[in-house]
Amino acid sequence: MVTLLRVDRPEEEVTKHVETNTTAFHKERELGKGTLIIAENRLCWLTDDERGFALEYRNIALHAVSKDLNHFPRECLYLMVDEGGDGNESDESGELPRVTLILILRRKGVTV
Numbered sequence: 001m002v003t004l005l006r007v008d009r010p011e012e013e014v015t016k017h018v019e020t021n022t023t024a025f026h027k028e029r030e031l032g033k034g035t036l037i038i039a040e041n042r043l044c045w046l047t048d049d050e051r052g053f054a055l056e057y058r059n060i061a062l063h064a065v066s067k068d069l070n071h072f073p074r075e076c077l078y079l080m081v082d083e084g085g086d087g088n089e090s091d092e093s094g095e096l097p098r099v100t101l102i103l104i105l106r107r108k109g110v111t112v
Helices: none
Strands: 015-026 029-039 042-044 051-056 061-065 076-082 096-106
Touching: none
Parallel strands: none
Antiparallel strands: 015 029, 015 096, 029 042, 042 051, 061 076, 076 096
């Protein structure tokens, strides 16, 4: 389950890319529209009321641009994120539980 929290914009970090009107999904559940901010140390997605999520890069286990419409009905940025960034929440196998997030960018072919 993904809960949207109040998140501060990465004002003091170098911003690499900003993409407005980005739709976020957790699995197949739409979280809403917001702004994707790719900063020097983290990736943030924020709604207009400053709710969303911020991910430090070390917690992103996998990221890819997916054009496979059999997997998701639109081209998207696919993220697999380790839960519990401090490393103490591993399961019996020693693996951290993972959350899948999908971001639909307004424009196709955007390089992030």
